[in-house]
Amino acid sequence: MGFLHEFLQQMVNGLSLGSIYALLALGYTMVYGIVKLINFAHGDILMLGAFGGFFVLAAYGVTPLTFVLALLVGMIVCAVVGIVIEKTCYKPLRNAPRINALITAIGVSIFIENGARVVKVIGPNPKEFPTFKTVNFPIGDVNISQIQIIVFVVSIALMFLLTYIVNHTKLGKAMRAVSFDRPAAYLMGINVDWIISFTFALGSALAAAAGILFASAYPQVEPYMGIIPGLKAFVAAVLGGIGSIPGAMLGGFIMGIAETLTKGFISSQLADAIAFGILILILVVKPSGILGKNVSEKV
Amino acid sequence: MKKNIANGLTLAAIAVVFTGILAALVYIGVIDEYTAQILTLAGINIIVALSLNLISGFTGQLALGHAGFMAVGAYTTAVCIMKFNFPMLLAILTSGLVTAVFGLIIGFPTLRLRGDYLAIVTLGFGEIIRVIMINLEQITGGAAGLKGIPSFTEDILLAPALSMLWVFSVMIITIILMSNLIKSSYGRAVLSVREDEIAANSMGINVFYYKMYAFTISAFIAGVGGGLYAPFFGYLNPTMFNFLKSVDFLVIVVLGGMGSITGTVIAGFVLTYLQEFLRFLRDYRLVIYPLLLIFIMLFRPSGLMGNREISILALWQRLFKSDRTQSKVDKAGERQ
Numbered sequence: 001m002g003f004l005h006e007f008l009q010q011m012v013n014g015l016s017l018g019s020i021y022a023l024l025a026l027g028y029t030m031v032y033g034i035v036k037l038i039n040f041a042h043g044d045i046l047m048l049g050a051f052g053g054f055f056v057l058a059a060y061g062v063t064p065l066t067f068v069l070a071l072l073v074g075m076i077v078c079a080v081v082g083i084v085i086e087k088t089c090y091k092p093l094r095n096a097p098r099i100n101a102l103i104t105a106i107g108v109s110i111f112i113e114n115g116a117r118v119v120k121v122i123g124p125n126p127k128e129f130p131t132f133k134t135v136n137f138p139i140g141d142v143n144i145s146q147i148q149i150i151v152f153v154v155s156i157a158l159m160f161l162l163t164y165i166v167n168h169t170k171l172g173k174a175m176r177a178v179s180f181d182r183p184a185a186y187l188m189g190i191n192v193d194w195i196i197s198f199t200f201a202l203g204s205a206l207a208a209a210a211g212i213l214f215a216s217a218y219p220q221v222e223p224y225m226g227i228i229p230g231l232k233a234f235v236a237a238v239l240g241g242i243g244s245i246p247g248a249m250l251g252g253f254i255m256g257i258a259e260t261l262t263k264g265f266i267s268s269q270l271a272d273a274i275a276f277g278i279l280i281l282i283l284v285v286k287p288s289g290i291l292g293k294n295v296s297e298k299v
Numbered sequence: 300m301k302k303n304i305a306n307g308l309t310l311a312a313i314a315v316v317f318t319g320i321l322a323a324l325v326y327i328g329v330i331d332e333y334t335a336q337i338l339t340l341a342g343i344n345i346i347v348a349l350s351l352n353l354i355s356g357f358t359g360q361l362a363l364g365h366a367g368f369m370a371v372g373a374y375t376t377a378v379c380i381m382k383f384n385f386p387m388l389l390a391i392l393t394s395g396l397v398t399a400v401f402g403l404i405i406g407f408p409t410l411r412l413r414g415d416y417l418a419i420v421t422l423g424f425g426e427i428i429r430v431i432m433i434n435l436e437q438i439t440g441g442a443a444g445l446k447g448i449p450s451f452t453e454d455i456l457l458a459p460a461l462s463m464l465w466v467f468s469v470m471i472i473t474i475i476l477m478s479n480l481i482k483s484s485y486g487r488a489v490l491s492v493r494e495d496e497i498a499a500n501s502m503g504i505n506v507f508y509y510k511m512y513a514f515t516i517s518a519f520i521a522g523v524g525g526g527l528y529a530p531f532f533g534y535l536n537p538t539m540f541n542f543l544k545s546v547d548f549l550v551i552v553v554l555g556g557m558g559s560i561t562g563t564v565i566a567g568f569v570l571t572y573l574q575e576f577l578r579f580l581r582d583y584r585l586v587i588y589p590l591l592l593i594f595i596m597l598f599r600p601s602g603l604m605g606n607r608e609i610s611i612l613a614l615w616q617r618l619f620k621s622d623r624t625q626s627k628v629d630k631a632g633e634r635q
Contacts, residue, residue: 038415038419089593096596096600097359099355099360101596102361102415102418103361103596104596106363106549106589106592107590107596108589110546110588110592111593114585115586117582227542228426235419235423238416238419269430272430273427273430276424276426276427279423280420283409283416
């Protein structure tokens with residue numbers, strides 16, 4: 001009984017954490033699918049989003065309405081930041097060797113982290129994130145907190161929204177076209193620059209939402225909070241098959257559950273190492289990921 | 300062939316004399332202890348940055364975990380000396396070998412693939428190795444760190460000069476080995492992998508093998524650099540080897556020019572000194588390095604030197620040889 005109870009409890013925790021990873025992984029996978037770049041700064045966008053939410057909630061108190069406001073503010077701010085980063089740092093390097101863009105991404109990532117640390121309003125010390133009082137709903141022996149429910153519902157809603165945008169709108173069609181074949185999309189009259197910017201904005205907005213949800217579940221914000229979730233979300237994206245949107249969602253949930261199960265049954269210190277282990281394993285066994293397609297290199 | 304050996308020996312002799320003079324100056328006190336310490340630290344930074352340049356600059360595979368390799372090397376040396384009473388040289392070589400094994404383990408699953416997996420896996424490795432160091436308390440002292448690592452010598456008066464002598468000797472050996480490696484057929488193969496993997500592959504070059512080769516050697520050198528760091532500092536702590544430390548080396552390589560040994564050496568000295576010099580800026584220093592990275596990549600991706608080298612030998616011949624050989628030498632100099 002004890003085992004089953006613990007297992008179910010960790011599954012619930014895992015689904016909630018996994019939905020955050022899935023949101024973040026979506027940004028990685030969309031950007032990678034469209035410009036073939038690992039956006040190292042993605043985890044730091046999560047941090048910026050969390051701080052955006054922090055300022056709103058700290059100013060107006062925590063009610064359902066301000067929470068929605070915080071989400072909106074965080075997402076809009078981060079979408080703008082995403083576009084600015086893309087336009088200033090990545091766009092000039094689109095035709096440069098890939099390693100250059102990668103190094104720039106590292107630079108942007110550290111610039112955001114250390115910049116946040118230096119700026120007075122954020123500062124190096126962790127701050128407590130204002131969040132709802134935890135209310136537990138016991139179902140059988142398993143406790144589900146209302147924060148976990150909020151995290152899960154908001155993430156799923158955003159994922160549905162994204163899937164709708166990508167699959168059923170003209171913009172989404174253009175995004176898919178650009179990621180499939182950029183020069184051909186350009187020749188068909190698609191504004192490639194604009195689509196790439198839009199992708200960054202979309203990914204960054206999702207990261208901001210992930211940041212606010214993450215900070216609600218683990219109520220603390222600090223400049224370096226985005227590194228580890230960012231790394232894990234990237235692993236999730238690779239696990240699901242980088243470039244694949246359903247893959248990122250699936251990978252996120254698997255990562256979240258794997259992490260909480262490790263915490264519950266093995267050791268909480270190993271929880272970070274497990275992500276790394278999964279990455280190595282997936283690279284050895286099936287580098288294209290669970291839902292990824294095997295693409296052979298053409299000259 | 301003979302000329303090559305003669306040239307190599309001349310260079311080695313120049314380097315030895317130069318290092319000897321420098322160490323002597325430190326011993327007499329012309330160069331004060333603080334400056335000596337910065338120079339020694341620069342030497343260690345250069346060793347690790349050179350190893351990073353080998354994999355990122357020459358082979359074209361971005362690695363972000365060289366601080367992790369350095370940590371492995373540093374802890375191995377410390378443990379070898381303190382627990383097993385290894386002599387210094389043996390301990391440092393052991394740390395290089397142990398780190399190379401880690402390099403093999405990490406490289407094997409990642410380097411088979413195209414793309415940027417090495418970057419993210421090495422980044423993960425750098426983070427994980429820190430967690431492991433913190434948890435292996437009996438061996439590494441955990442988060443509190445490892446204190447009382449014996450220095451290169453017990454004589455306090457001699458210590459700065461001797462540390463510098465050790466570090467600079469290893470640095471010079473690394474430079475010589477690396478420049479010879481790059482000029483060898485192995486080195487050419489490695490360069491061809493950077494230029495175009497598909498073309499290299501179709502010319503019969505085993506891309507995976509050469510990437511592994513470069514990465515393992517890179518890990519070995521980084522481990523040796525870490526091995527020198529332990530007795531130089533006398534104290535180790537897992538947070539010393541965080542991600543930002545790896546980025547420090549990346550900045551050195553990028554500023555110097557990816558694929559230039561001379562560039563790395565120059566940038567290593569400049570940036571290590573700059574780091575001390577900019578102390579008055581306090582936390583704002585933290586923003587300068589990433590900005591430097593971004594600006595170099597945007598406006599001068601080749602860094603200071605691109606993939607050119609300054610050759611002392613060519614300079615020497617230009618100054619002292621007759622006019623008849625001049626044009627030949629010039630061409631040789633340019634190619635280098």
